[in-house]
Amino acid sequence: MISLLPLQTSEPLIRWNYIGDQWDDIQRKLIDHIELTLISVALGLILSTTLAAIALRYHWTSGPITTISAVIYTIPSVALFGILVPYTGLSKTPAVIALTGYTFLVLVTAIISGFRSVPRAVREAADGMGLSARRRVMSVELPLALPYIMTGIRVATVTTVGLVTVASIIGQGGLGDLILDGLRRTYWTPMIVGAVLSVALALVLDLGLWLLGRAITPWARRARVR
């Protein structure tokens, strides 16, 4: 079997007509990518909120919860996909499980530090005004914790966009599929398109969430000026 990897190829880096011809495919991959990112971050947010709530309520659990999230975070994505696929098959499931797991560390820490940053005096004032515990959390503590949480969501989203690309190794990767497909066929255009679009997607989502964060926490900016 001849097994020689070439050092050089004559295939041009980009063939512009590909983009027009394959536009539907590129678009579908891009939408898949966004979908997988949003599902994972949303699931991650729901689970992390639960975990953070437990950690904030029962202090002794915050150590183990952060440690376990940190351990999950350090598992190489290639390894996690390799372990999950035999049990779940090649579907969206292993990708979503792994990607959701990776968001825990960032989101749980962000939520916990957000709520811990609320000054005790503020909480006591809310209690003193007769707010129920539920209203105190929702209308006093949550808004104050929001800047931290929004930063966490931004980091989690951007990281997930990058990891979704890796999920292409199990065929669920959105734009990563273009990269692997191009590599298999020695056709560089899809590789370049896939890579550039996933970097661009990360930047766009980061910017979008930053703007969203500014819009929903106008007081945070005012406070910083002071």
Add this chain to the structure above:
Amino acid sequence: MNVVFPAQAAVPRDIGLWEWFSRGNTWTGEGGILSSAVDTITLCAAVMAVSVVIAVPLAALLAHHRRGEISATWTLNIGRAIPTFAIAGLLVPISLTNGYGFEPWPISIALLMLALPPIFLTTYTAVRHTDPGAIDAARAMGFTERDVLVRVELALAVGLILSGIRVAAVAVVATEPIRAFLGGDGLGRYVRDGLGQNNDTLKIGGAILVAGLAALTGLALGAVERYGLPAGARHLRQVQDTRTGETR
């Protein structure tokens, strides 16, 4: 033109995990675990060495001269946004068009971009926030600026710098296996072959190897941080930890 990837020795599908791990030729020979691990470790070590040589002096000098405050924030934001797989995927065609081959440049550059930000950031922060009293004392004792940087600021920062290096090294070792999917080999090859041959033993076995090496890297560098430092720096590290409230 089509690229012919190296042929993979097929592993029987019904082989058990234990059996695979205990076969001699799983470990030795070309494509064996040992040579793949050496391959991976060499690449990661080279990437880490280059990033330390670039990031530590640069960050230390900038922080010493109180320059580039913005660079720290910028690094923090860019650093966590880098999609290594996409970057490597972008570099492979560029490298091949220019005659540099599949390896090692594309993956090395992508990993370098992953390793630089945490090292730069911890070094910058640690040097920038050196106790001003210590710096004043050193200047008063007639230390030159160079001595202040090397013997005071860097000496006091060494604990934090090492933790930055550990974080970067774990990330690099954990990410390096993507190289197997981009025309290379290394320890990620077993997961790749497992997926390609639909062999669960290879998938799981390969995953254990990859995760194990990342965990070992973290533990080994954690031990260096804990026991390898001079007593003074180690004590200081504990003080810094309690001050920043960081749990390890």
